[in-house]
Amino acid sequence: MVMRPIVVARPAGAPSTIGEQRPGCHRHHRDAARVVRVLREGGTHMSAWCRSIAVVLVLAAGISCSRTRSERAANAGAQPARQGPVVEDLGPFPPDLGVLQVTSDGLHVAYYVASADGVVVYVDGLEVARCVGVSKDLFALSPDGSRWSGVLMTGREQATVFIDGEPRQDLIGAANFAYTADSKRLAYVAVRPTGPSLVVNGEEQPPAPDLMTASDLRFLPDGKSVAYVVGQGRSRRFVIGGQAQPVYEDLAPKSLALSSDGRHWAYSARANGRWVVVVDGAEVARFDRLGQSPLLSRDGTRWACAGLRGRDVVLVTPDGESTIAGDMALGSLVLSDDGTHTAYIAGKDGSWRVVVDGRADPGYTDIANARVVFSPGGAHYAYTVMFGGTLQKQTESQPPRRVGARYVAILDGVPGPDYDLISDGVPIFSPDGARLAYTARRDNKGYAVLDGRELPTGSNSSGEALRFSPDSKHLAYATFDESGCHVAIDGDIGPAVEMVVQGGPAWAGNDEVVYLALRGDRLLRVRQPVPTTQPGG
Numbered sequence: 001m002v003m004r005p006i007v008v009a010r011p012a013g014a015p016s017t018i019g020e021q022r023p024g025c026h027r028h029h030r031d032a033a034r035v036v037r038v039l040r041e042g043g044t045h046m047s048a049w050c051r052s053i054a055v056v057l058v059l060a061a062g063i064s065c066s067r068t069r070s071e072r073a074a075n076a077g078a079q080p081a082r083q084g085p086v087v088e089d090l091g092p093f094p095p096d097l098g099v100l101q102v103t104s105d106g107l108h109v110a111y112y113v114a115s116a117d118g119v120v121v122y123v124d125g126l127e128v129a130r131c132v133g134v135s136k137d138l139f140a141l142s143p144d145g146s147r148w149s150g151v152l153m154t155g156r157e158q159a160t161v162f163i164d165g166e167p168r169q170d171l172i173g174a175a176n177f178a179y180t181a182d183s184k185r186l187a188y189v190a191v192r193p194t195g196p197s198l199v200v201n202g203e204e205q206p207p208a209p210d211l212m213t214a215s216d217l218r219f220l221p222d223g224k225s226v227a228y229v230v231g232q233g234r235s236r237r238f239v240i241g242g243q244a245q246p247v248y249e250d251l252a253p254k255s256l257a258l259s260s261d262g263r264h265w266a267y268s269a270r271a272n273g274r275w276v277v278v279v280d281g282a283e284v285a286r287f288d289r290l291g292q293s294p295l296l297s298r299d300g301t302r303w304a305c306a307g308l309r310g311r312d313v314v315l316v317t318p319d320g321e322s323t324i325a326g327d328m329a330l331g332s333l334v335l336s337d338d339g340t341h342t343a344y345i346a347g348k349d350g351s352w353r354v355v356v357d358g359r360a361d362p363g364y365t366d367i368a369n370a371r372v373v374f375s376p377g378g379a380h381y382a383y384t385v386m387f388g389g390t391l392q393k394q395t396e397s398q399p400p401r402r403v404g405a406r407y408v409a410i411l412d413g414v415p416g417p418d419y420d421l422i423s424d425g426v427p428i429f430s431p432d433g434a435r436l437a438y439t440a441r442r443d444n445k446g447y448a449v450l451d452g453r454e455l456p457t458g459s460n461s462s463g464e465a466l467r468f469s470p471d472s473k474h475l476a477y478a479t480f481d482e483s484g485c486h487v488a489i490d491g492d493i494g495p496a497v498e499m500v501v502q503g504g505p506a507w508a509g510n511d512e513v514v515y516l517a518l519r520g521d522r523l524l525r526v527r528q529p530v531p532t533t534q535p536g537g
Contacts, residue, residue, distance in 0.1 A: 024371070050435075062163065068234055079111040085495050090516075091125020093523040100134065101141045102152075106503025106515055108145025109523070123148060125523045128165060132156065140177030142186075149186060150176045163188070176217035178226070187226050189213050200226055208264040209375070212236070216254060220262035227256060227265075240265055246280060255293040257303075266291055271492025277305045277316070290329065304338025319343065322358070329370040336378030343372040343381055354383055354410070361413050365389070365405065365432040371426045375433035382411050382427040382436055409438050418450060430472035437466050437475055448477045448488070455491040465500065471510045487515060492531035 026132025173191030326348030351363030389405030504515030
């Protein structure tokens with residue numbers, strides 16, 4: 001399984017992912033690493049779902065050390081009164097570690113450090129467990145970082161289930177750990193000799209042989225009920241909020257979409273060799289091949305889907321069907337959160353154009369990242385285009401590279417200024433939908449562009465790290481220069497660190513951002529306030 005990089009900004013020469021070997025460490029890591037797959041055999045009375053609980057153990061050279069909560073509290077108490085950024089040292093973060101999970105806001109990280117003596121698991125720099133091995137596929141960290149559950153190898157052929165950090169000797173396996181958004185509830189599949197069973201907030205249901213341990217388990221927005229998959233042989237079906245859905249040959253992975261109140265849902269399934277889109281239990285479209293998972297509006301009353309029928313690409317909404325002229329970029333269909341607008345990217349005659357509600361914008365050489373974004377409420381849309389330049393041949397295994405192209409951000413069909421590069425990631429709208437931001441480069445200078453105004457940055461910046469404050473008044477973003485990586489707020493540059501962890505910075509209210517960062521081999525938590533005066537003011 002390929003790990004997604006968890007660094008969103010870094011200075012030149014720094015590792016591109018947390019856990020990547022730093023210079024001089026590669027050979028040592030390679031020689032020390034070994035992979036052991038342990039398959040727990042349960043005898044003739046155990047079925048395939050139990051024997052499939054396999055844990056991949058990766059042992060790599062590293063350093064084992066930890067900090068106690070009392071030490072952290074003492075350090076935190078020693079911090080001076082905050083007038084500027086406050087940097088808290090959370091603990092060790094050696095180069096040869098393995099990342100288990102980073103919370104979506106980037107404020108919490110679980111990782112492990114392995115040595116010949118075993119494996120130490122950390123959460124935010126604190127040691128939480130010692131074991132022989134751990135797999136990221138069987139580990140979950142709650143969104144607030146206060147709880148964790150997983151399956152750890154505690155012996156050469158002994159797997160132990162930990163629920164909220166406590167060992168459960170009564171279970172022989174577990175999977176599909178899921179916490180609610182507020183971190184107060186946990187659901188998972190418990191595995192006993194009698195079969196798998198669903199556990200929600202500590203209440204275990206009777207064993208269910210058809211419970212799929214390898215499928216997604218998730219809470220509905222109410223935080224009380226769950227959605228999961230059951231099936232045997234060539235039959236699959238969702239159970240959503242206790243309601244069993246129709247049986248199909250297969251279900252498209254990760255295709256389930258839920259409305260904000262959890263009362264409406266949509267997903268893709270396979271029936272009689274074709275793909276169907278199901279909305280609230282009713283089949284609304286059939287395709288020979290899916291274009292992407294179905295889309296659902298925030299309130300669940302509107303939906304959209306697209307796929308192939310023969311050689312035609314067909315778009316289907318509650319208003320009817322339409323055949324798309326030319327090619328459609330795979331996965332480019334978007335639906336505004338209120339469900340009133342659709343957009344997609346279509347190619348024809350050597351150019352690509354964005355089509356919004358059936359109306360095509362002008363064509364360009366390419367649409368960056370093949371994505372369009374709507375503002376909250378759907379009043380505006382934006383995307384990035386590339387034009388001009390020439391194709392330059394690379395190696396035979398690599399596609400041609402376009403050199404000398406120009407990049408432009410498009411807002412409601414109107415192009416902005418052109419740049420040498422607009423960074424990865426599409427432009428973002430503020431929560432109130434009235435402001436637009438993106439990052440760009442021109443003449444070897446980096447900019448964060450806010451409402452057309454170029455804010456100061458270092459030599460570069462990361463488009464993925466753009467974050468508006470909840471009240472839409474401030475913009476935070478990651479940037480880096482010769483001194484390292486920084487987080488800037490409204491152009492005010494924060495302290496230098498080595499890396500900023502993916503997901504950060506995150507706003508804590510409207511007055512400060514918080515993020516995890518690296519400096520050397522230490523994990524830091526930085527709290528950076530909104531500047532009292534604007535740069536140059």
